[in-house]
Amino acid sequence: MRASHLIGLVVLAAIWGASFMFVKVMVHEMSPVAVAWLRLAGGAAIVGVVAVIRRSRVSLEPRFWFDLSVFAAFSSAIPFVLIPLAQQFIPANLAAILNSSTPLWTSLFAFVLLPLERLSRVRVAGLVLGFVGVAMVIGPEALGMAGSGVLGELFMLGASCCYGIAAVYFRRTLIGGDTVFMAAAQNVVAFAMMTPVVLATNSVPHFAALSAAAVWSSLGLGVLCSGFAMIIYYWLLQNVTATQASAVTYLVPVSAVFWSLTVLGEHLDPRIIPGLLLVAFGVYLINRRPRVQPARTAVAVSEV
DSSP states (O other): OOHHHHHHHHHHHHHHHHHHHHHHHHTTTSOHHHHHHHHHHHHHHHHHHHHHHTTOOOOOOHHHHHHHHHHHIIIIIHHHHHHHHHTTTSOHHHHHHHHTTHHHHHHHHHHHHOTTOOOOHHHHHHHHHHHHHHHHHHOGGGGOOOTHHHHHHHHHHHHHHHHHHHHHHHHHHTTTSOHHHHHHHHHHHHHHHHHHHHHHTTOOOOGGGSOHHHHHHHHIIIIIIIIIHHHHHHHHHHHSOHHHHHTHHHHHHHHHHHHHHHTSOOOOOTTHHHHHHHHHHHHHHHHOOOOOOOOHHHHHHHHO
């Protein structure tokens, strides 16, 4: 990965780390379906404006729109409902750690569906170390399963599985197109999918009754997490492997700790420092480019 890719990975993690905080605030005042709907609305508006400014070329091929619809369902519509649904039962920190299982799902699907993406021993070690590091950051008490929390954990794992499917499906069917246009179209398509659900379930938020925190969280979730973040994510998918792009989820819990420390005023637990180091090292192993050994014949030629 180039330096620009790593910077994009960190920025994306910072934005998506804050998303769990936004969702937790919103889910107290509106349904999970409404949270997903507002998130997609903000993303469609922001990325759509950028696509218009850039005069992105609109594809008219039916196959493209079919593939984009499948991708929109697994990358946005379904997980954006599952995540707030999960956070009704589990804390944001636990949601973040379960979300970090995305690289595991992505690696599995990539191994099966993408011939050029294989799991080396180094990548496997990076995935394992990253997950162990995330568990240390969050703390063992967050791993407890009791009552309705189990249901929330299953919802969150379902969302992570959807992200893994989406990352691999994108590289298999949509790679090479205009990233900004696809980001805009994906948000619009997912928003169109969710609108009938919101209306059918009578989940349209009563905006006048929302608190200021819920309003600002809605803007942050839509504009940042589904707007600007999606542009960065699509750009990463175009330039790195599906497993590498999904590794951003390892940094998301670290980002969540940062936001809770600076915004919510929570105290930093010294026990998370070893976990932070393991997360960083795990991401490094996943993204490390193997050294190319010089061919023996090339050495022989140089010595002649």
